[in-house]
Amino acid sequence: MEYQNVTGHIYDIQGYAVHDGPGIRTTVFTKGCPLSCLWCHSPESQKHEFELGYLPIKCLGVEICQNACVDVCPEGAVLIDEPMEALNGSGMIQKVKIDREKCTSCLKCAGVCMTKALYAAGWDTTVDEVYDRVIKDVGFFKNGGGITISGGEAMAQFDFTYNLAKRLKDSGVHICLDTTGFAATELFEKILPYIDLFLYDIKHMDTAAHKKLTGIGNEKILSNAQFLAEHNAALQIRVPVIPKLTDKETNLRQTAEFCVSLGEAVKLVQLLPYHKTGRMKYDRLGWQYKLTNVEPPDDDFMQKTLEMFRGYGLNCQLH
Numbered sequence: 001m002e003y004q005n006v007t008g009h010i011y012d013i014q015g016y017a018v019h020d021g022p023g024i025r026t027t028v029f030t031k032g033c034p035l036s037c038l039w040c041h042s043p044e045s046q047k048h049e050f051e052l053g054y055l056p057i058k059c060l061g062v063e064i065c066q067n068a069c070v071d072v073c074p075e076g077a078v079l080i081d082e083p084m085e086a087l088n089g090s091g092m093i094q095k096v097k098i099d100r101e102k103c104t105s106c107l108k109c110a111g112v113c114m115t116k117a118l119y120a121a122g123w124d125t126t127v128d129e130v131y132d133r134v135i136k137d138v139g140f141f142k143n144g145g146g147i148t149i150s151g152g153e154a155m156a157q158f159d160f161t162y163n164l165a166k167r168l169k170d171s172g173v174h175i176c177l178d179t180t181g182f183a184a185t186e187l188f189e190k191i192l193p194y195i196d197l198f199l200y201d202i203k204h205m206d207t208a209a210h211k212k213l214t215g216i217g218n219e220k221i222l223s224n225a226q227f228l229a230e231h232n233a234a235l236q237i238r239v240p241v242i243p244k245l246t247d248k249e250t251n252l253r254q255t256a257e258f259c260v261s262l263g264e265a266v267k268l269v270q271l272l273p274y275h276k277t278g279r280m281k282y283d284r285l286g287w288q289y290k291l292t293n294v295e296p297p298d299d300d301f302m303q304k305t306l307e308m309f310r311g312y313g314l315n316c317q318l319h
């Protein structure tokens with residue numbers, strides 16, 4: 001089979017997904033993204049390389065593990081933390097903490113941690129492995145569901161994403177591609193016949209603001225959306241509503257007008273209110289969360305924004 005040796009980096013596969021396109025779906029999350037949005041709720045998706053994650057709640061303490069993770073680290077980056085009361089009341093234990101300055105992400109400690117308190121964020125896989133895993137879920141794909149290939153930015157691992165989409169298409173599965181839109185137009189042209197619906201983010205209409213918020217300008221993203229619309233793609237546009245960053249009326253109106261300009265291609269516009277659920281993931285990776293002072297938008301504002309988008313004749317809903 002031509003696909004079997006095509007490899008990719010992914011960090012999760014989730015079944016029963018109801019927020020990644022129509023119906024009940026299984027979502028494959030690829031690792032690596034050219035953008036670094038300030039509000040990113042999946043920081044583990046940003047780097048292509050694997051990273052060390054640490055969930056202290058799962059740590060049993062070095063007494064039980066006989067210092068396995070401490071001893072295996074070649075950099076001296078696994079440190080023994082202050083004694084603390086065990087949650088199960090069994091007495092004092094000493095968990096570990098990671099010196100991120102020293103850690104080189106060799107992942108040796110994750111290899112010896114039996115509870116997965118230390119874990120590798122991401123793994124190598126092949127198109128065939130992913131196909132074999134997700135195709136088992138076909139019976140659960142209700143209400144127009146199927147497979148969503150998400151990220152990170154799945155187009156950044158084009159060979160993997162393209163071959164996975166192709167293989168799934170051969171099996172008649174409905175396929176969504178969740179994309180930032182930031183990739184070469186030729187790649188979108190190539191993958192277009194295998195994607196039933198693009199979940200496409202428009203994060204900000206002003207390129208300078210877009211660069212400030214995501215690390216890159218928006219020109220390529222907007223022109224790729226126009227290219228897809230002109231080539232009969234189906235688009236579900238996703239608009240993050242982040243207080244003080246993307247929620248100015250001018251920006252939201254320009255976004256709505258841009259969606260209108262894409263014509264029939266836009267099947268749905270989804271407004272994504274900012275939320276903080278990804279925040280704890282930053283701690284697990286030893287990263288700093290930058291939007292500590294931002295609160296989710298209130299319901300009234302979201303409702304008014306929804307009505308505004310609908311006022312442009314768009315099929316719009318809150319996510």
Ligand code: SF4
Pocket residue numbers: 058059060061062063065068069070095096112113114115116117118
């Ligand atoms: S991190 Fe894992 S190996 Fe290390 S002490 Fe905790 S449970 Fe044991």
Ligand code: SF4
Pocket residue numbers: 052072073074075076077078098102103104105106107108109110
């Ligand atoms: S990933 Fe490697 S360098 Fe980092 S703490 Fe674990 S063993 Fe040490």
